[in-house]
Amino acid sequence: MELTFLASAVLATVIAVLCLDWIVGRFRHAAAGGEPIHIRPGIPLIGHLLGILRSGPEYFSRIDAKHPSAGIFSLPLLPFSKFKFYVITDRALITPVHRAARTISFTPFIKQANKGFARLGPESLAVHDDPSFSHDFKSISAQGMAPGTADLDGLNLVTAQEELRVVDELASRSQDGPVSLDLTAWVQHVISQSATRGLYGPENPYKDPEHEKGFWAFHSGLQEILINLFPGILAAKAVKGQAENGRRYEEYLFRGGHKTASRAIRERTSFFERHGFSQRENAWMNVGGDIAILSNFVPTAFWTVFNIISRDDLLGSIREEVSKAVTRDEIEGTCTLDLSILRTGCPLLLSAFQETQRLHTVHAMIREVVRDTTITSTEEEGKSYLLKQGNYVQVASMPTLRTPQIWGGRPMEFDPCRFIKLKKDPEAAGVKPADLPPAAFPVWGMAPHLCPARFYASTGCLTLAALVVLRLDVEPADTDRRWKKPKADMKFVSIERPVEEVPVRVSLREGWNDGLWRVVVGAPGTPSPRRRRPDHALRRHQRRRHLRANVTVPASAISSDTFNQGFSAFEIDSGSLCTQLGGCPPSAKLITTNITCDLSDSLGVLGGCGALGNTGHLIEIDSTNGFVNFKGPLDDNLRCVQCTVDTPSSGGLVGGPDGGS
Numbered sequence: 001m002e003l004t005f006l007a008s009a010v011l012a013t014v015i016a017v018l019c020l021d022w023i024v025g026r027f028r029h030a031a032a033g034g035e036p037i038h039i040r041p042g043i044p045l046i047g048h049l050l051g052i053l054r055s056g057p058e059y060f061s062r063i064d065a066k067h068p069s070a071g072i073f074s075l076p077l078l079p080f081s082k083f084k085f086y087v088i089t090d091r092a093l094i095t096p097v098h099r100a101a102r103t104i105s106f107t108p109f110i111k112q113a114n115k116g117f118a119r120l121g122p123e124s125l126a127v128h129d130d131p132s133f134s135h136d137f138k139s140i141s142a143q144g145m146a147p148g149t150a151d152l153d154g155l156n157l158v159t160a161q162e163e164l165r166v167v168d169e170l171a172s173r174s175q176d177g178p179v180s181l182d183l184t185a186w187v188q189h190v191i192s193q194s195a196t197r198g199l200y201g202p203e204n205p206y207k208d209p210e211h212e213k214g215f216w217a218f219h220s221g222l223q224e225i226l227i228n229l230f231p232g233i234l235a236a237k238a239v240k241g242q243a244e245n246g247r248r249y250e251e252y253l254f255r256g257g258h259k260t261a262s263r264a265i266r267e268r269t270s271f272f273e274r275h276g277f278s279q280r281e282n283a284w285m286n287v288g289g290d291i292a293i294l295s296n297f298v299p300t301a302f303w304t305v306f307n308i309i310s311r312d313d314l315l316g317s318i319r320e321e322v323s324k325a326v327t328r329d330e331i332e333g334t335c336t337l338d339l340s341i342l343r344t345g346c347p348l349l350l351s352a353f354q355e356t357q358r359l360h361t362v363h364a365m366i367r368e369v370v371r372d373t374t375i376t377s378t379e380e381e382g383k384s385y386l387l388k389q390g391n392y393v394q395v396a397s398m399p400t401l402r403t404p405q406i407w408g409g410r411p412m413e414f415d416p417c418r419f420i421k422l423k424k425d426p427e428a429a430g431v432k433p434a435d436l437p438p439a440a441f442p443v444w445g446m447a448p449h450l451c452p453a454r455f456y457a458s459t460g461c462l463t464l465a466a467l468v469v470l471r472l473d474v475e476p477a478d479t480d481r482r483w484k485k486p487k488a489d490m491k492f493v494s495i496e497r498p499v500e501e502v503p504v505r506v507s508l509r510e511g512w513n514d515g516l517w518r519v520v521v522g523a524p525g526t527p528s529p530r531r532r533r534p535d536h537a538l539r540r541h542q543r544r545r546h547l548r549a550n551v552t553v554p555a556s557a558i559s560s561d562t563f564n565q566g567f568s569a570f571e572i573d574s575g576s577l578c579t580q581l582g583g584c585p586p587s588a589k590l591i592t593t594n595i596t597c598d599l600s601d602s603l604g605v606l607g608g609c610g611a612l613g614n615t616g617h618l619i620e621i622d623s624t625n626g627f628v629n630f631k632g633p634l635d636d637n638l639r640c641v642q643c644t645v646d647t648p649s650s651g652g653l654v655g656g657p658d659g660g661s
Helices: 002-032 047-055 058-066 091-099 107-117 122-127 131-143 150-173 183-203 209-219 222-226 236-254 263-274 279-294 297-309 312-325 339-344 347-360 398-402 454-471 536-541 574-581
Strands: 072-076 084-088 179-182 326-329 334-338 364-369 373-376 384-387 392-396 472-476 503-508 516-520 546-549 570-573 589-591 594-601 609-612 618-622 627-630 638-646
Touching: 047 058, 047 072, 058 084, 058 392, 058 398, 084 091, 091 373, 091 392, 107 122, 107 131, 107 222, 107 279, 107 364, 131 263, 150 179, 150 183, 150 263, 150 339, 150 454, 150 472, 150 516, 179 183, 183 209, 183 263, 183 279, 183 297, 183 454, 209 222, 209 236, 209 279, 222 236, 236 279, 263 279, 279 297, 297 312, 297 347, 297 454, 312 326, 312 339, 312 347, 312 454, 334 339, 334 454, 339 454, 347 398, 347 454, 392 398, 454 472
Parallel strands: 084 392, 334 516, 546 570
Antiparallel strands: 072 084, 179 503, 326 334, 364 392, 373 384, 472 503, 570 627, 589 618, 594 609, 594 638
16 A cells, blocks of 8 residues: 555656646747757756766767757756756857857856856956956966967977976886886876976976875866855865865965966966955966866877877877977987977877867857847858847857768768878878868867967977877787777866876887987077068068968958967958958957968978968957957968958947947
């Protein structure tokens, strides 16, 4: 009798939940009115929330696989709440989100992150509501790591020297025979030390092993801390690591360690001081700042190294290629690795790195709809969707980075030559950057919030890979000597993070560990491509070492955010641009939707025309100096000889004669 009653009660509860889910679903569907298609959860009422918490961005890919024609869909997270996630999986809808950066904004998440990770007080949090705060902070972050500058060269050099130091230590340990280690933990340690040494300077808190340990403990509970989901209970280890690292950063500032740090850290510290942050808050901003430095740098470096050393043919080819970046001095007994040659003269290494990013990036870029906004597909006329205020937009990168429509018939396979035409078979998959459609390679985020450290991290990954393949023989430690891909976590990361040990045996490569090793950012006595004097035919396009492009503004609006992987910069003649736009008001901003640049390539690596772009990027027009600054994805050896800028047919200028912006 009691069992019958219990079964009846359970059945009644299930029926009630299903009915409630149906009613809520009908209510939401009726309220949609132009919004993206509503997807009901598999588990009634809270299924989507559980799926996101459990699987991260991979959950969006599973939904997309079930609804491949949707392109964008709504996921309700809580019962009896209008709040939802709009998930975009169609590449043609990414650029419209870029353009709507003012109404589909990342800024609210900066405030939320700083509240949770840096434990800011009410006054410092209120500063985030000033639009200039986010803009200025983004600007100083980018300036400290801008391509083609002494600041970035200095960062790259110190970081590479620290990577070399750790590799030297391993080489020394391997002199008496193979050394066994966990590759996952070793790469994590190398990048944790080298990246922070470059940024925080000689007083780097990461020299204390407890600080490095504290960060990764903190990192393990980021999700619970950010959403304030009982972090003291569910993520006690993370909260402890956060507090201990915060204390060490307080000591770092008190000692004046930031005064000998990189420009990025010095200016960031000064910026927060000017905005009234207390010294404790200023110190704790570094706790959250380390997430931006390490959480994606480390796994990107790991997968780059792993994908190369686990493929014998690729390993041999890259060893031959990067050996050209090494200069041997038999008299002094030194080997010098030139970072500029790694960036500009090793196309296979670069392609393997980019293919690693393509296959391991899981980022779902998040934005908040701060005002009702309609976005329209760039490829299907009339295909528009209403995104309502207060909801979140997640731009899922995985569908775009894995689709056969862009990457060919085998998009899930690792093809190290995919980004260059090195294969003899004309039918083989291979994509030049210029061939990519708009928004096809969103591995560094989404404009106007592209990762400011992308040039820095790229060089660090390429350098570590080069040092490992040149100096070390690495093989699996398992008895069967077979490489096994480690399991990875996709939650709260932009690139999947390995969470399994990879046991390996490391030995020295014969002939590559004699004498002293060192690294330089450019070959001594040889001007790097960035400093090379221009050809006579290009001089009329230059002024103060920057290029002036002939600018045209066609009526069509072809969007592009194609290839943001390079290391150079160029400028556009705003006088010519403004003339064709019918004049520019003072301090106006231009939203570019496509920049196509004819490229002159001294190395023949890329060649032809390259479609470049920071789609939707706000580019300041300063009528006093006559230039528009645009940091484009150009490698050091490339020169822009002519540009075309496409703007929306409706205008493209933000602001007017009244100075509004």
